[in-house]
Amino acid sequence: MSRKMLITLIVLMAIVLSGLILVQTTMIKSASDIREEQFDQLVQNALNMVAIQLDLDEQRLAREYARRGELPGMNGKREELGNVFPYNSPARGTLSFSLSYSNQGVISRFEEQYEVQVGDPSDSLSMMGVEGFMKQSLEQQRRRKEWLRNADWWNYKIALEDMPLEERIDSTRVKAFLDAAMAQFRIDLEYKYAIKNSTMAKETILFGDSDYNPKNRGEYPQLLFQNDYYGPKPNYLNVYFPHRKRYLFRQTGLTIIPTIILTGLLIAIFAYAILVIMRQKKLSNIKNDFINNMTHELKTPISTISLASQMLQDGSIANTPSTIEHVSKVIFQESKRLSFQVEKVLQMAVFNEGRLKLKLREFDVNKMIETVTSNFELRVKNKNGVLHTEIMAEDAVIKGDEVHITNVIFNLLDNAMKYSRENPEIWVRTENRKNQVMISVQDNGIGIGKEHHDQIFDRFYRVPTGNVHDVKGFGLGLSYVKKIVDLHNGTIKVESALNKGTKFKIYFPQINN
Structure with a gap:
């Protein structure tokens, strides 16, 4: 294989391998991004659920205040609502009472009418009629007050909205809501949370985990009480996960690890193939040098032996004993030299075959x-x-x-x-x-x-x-x-x-x- 062909082959293999690695890297990045987006969406859904639960919890509390007729911050004192009917002093004559009441509430309408006429209050029957009317009036008043409380619970909700956030939210219930939401969305990962207030570009942690410190880790914010009557305030529920990267890598590991292993093996095979090709090229050059050296090493003794044999054969020199002895000695030494060189090659063959x-x-x-x-x-x-x-x-x-x-x-x-x-x-x-x-x-x-x-x-x-x-x-x-x-x-x-x-x-x- 020529040097130019070898270089071309290496360049082509490098281009193909680089393209394959680029495609694999893009696929791994896409899979990782999809997994990360899914995780972020699950976390955001969980936080949104917590915010809804906190809102519903406050509505329940407002209804409870409305049912008891007790405003937030009254410490259990009931609201004093006066009797709308004055007590008249006893008198003689004819009494005529007529009551008509209606009110349109937020969620219902209340309307009731009552009318009674009696004669002389000294009459026993008339007194019984008045007595019955008073009872009916008191019952009517009680029912009206109860309806007002139930129908106007939103006013109690507005009253709760004016309270400080530390009083509006129970930290124990926040933690319970978070745990339940994480479990529902199958987020089995340690998290840290904090309730923050962002006013005038300054964040203040109101309460939460004492070791809350996200540093460079990403936070997930969720605006709280978005349905407040006067609009939401800059209060946020923030969550971060200390081991988020490790968790995402573990979740995508089944896809990433085999790809990385296969890509690594491919790179190793490519490098090994290039190494083998280079070694073969080097071995080819060494063998060419060996053949050149061997030709040179064997040519000299063969030429000497051939020349000495020709001298003895053609009779160009006097075949005296001394001449024959000299020529034969030359032939013997060159033959021995040639045999020694061949023995070296054979000896290395024995080594390579493991027969030594x-x-x-x-x-x-x-x-x-x-x-x-x-x-x-x-x-x-x-x-x-x-x-x-x-x-x-x-x-x-x-x-x-x-x-x-x-x-x-x-x-x-x-x-x-x-x-x-x-x-x-x-x-x-x-x-x-x-x-x-x-x-x-x-x-x-x-x-x-x-x-x-x-x-x-x-x-x-x-x-x-x-x-x-x-x-x-x-x-x-x-x-x-x-x-x-x-x-x-x-x-x-x-x-x-x-x-x-x-x-x-x-x-x-x-x-x-």
Whole structure:
């Protein structure tokens, strides 16, 4: 896949994913807004119900005052209404009484007529007629007063409206009405309430919950006593919910959480797909470099063997014993070199297939290092270099495969030789570090850029040098080193900078005798 095609694919996937996320976010926002509006409407309906209940409660109280004939604030004293009929002194003669009364009230009409004529009041029959009339008059007066009280209860209601709000409302009943309304509308959430008066742009809390403090949380106001005769006053019932956001999130969670999870999974899959594509692209480049290096590495010994064989075949040189010995030696060395390169590739294949078997045993790292450095010292001297060996580990016994660990040290020393300057200087050191044995190999070579530190242990990876192949290799040595160290539960670290040399540190768990 070309670089241009890869970039186009990534951009298209990013656009599609961004659009999908935008649509999901819009849907989640819409669902959340709908749930919030529904909740707000339920709360407003509940508060409106409370306001209606308070209004009806006051009307009931006004009717009760009217029934008792008692104005608000009279402390139980009944209203004194005078007798509309004067008592006349006894006299002789003819008495004639006539009464006609009518009144149009707010909700009904009262009308009653009564007329009686009697003769001489000294007559016993006449006196009985007067007596009956007086009784009828008193009963009529009683019924008239009762009707007036019942018919004019609205006047008592108006009298109640002039009272302070703290006297008009019973806080206990407000709380009971609120609890009942919240339960009816299925609002199962803790709330705080307060009765406020807003006069001249100043809010005053008259009564309510002592810890009423909405801060930045939204309040729900409800105007009280909207049907007052002279118009509603700026008195409000305010409610807020301390855990409103959490409640709404819990209510919409069944819709939001699966969407968020699926969107997160989609983003993760997209990122993983991009990562895989980039790794495949990188692996393709590494394999191309490997093929170029392998072609260069195998071409030289094959060409040498072919040339030597041709010399022996065409008789262009004298087939003297010394010449034949020299040519055969060249063929043998180049064949051995070619076999070694092929063995490296096969060895990495064995690692990748998991068929490597380690032969673990206890051995002394110090002795192993002394043997390796004594064998390698000759190669360093041939390049006019110096090999320093510092054995500082007091307890250097570990458990591992001595052959493979020896190969690890040889690989690191071989790299130190390859990438050193004309006069290489190499240090090999052993130390004890917190129940571990550390082996370090340091050189004064060309160094490795920091950006390549995490990749030098990858298979086939070599630090880019363009088309210059002045250093032989397939990029398999450090990969082999890393796998062997990992199989022994060890760790390897690199410290390097361009033109300042390289230092590898290997840590193996030590055995405390």
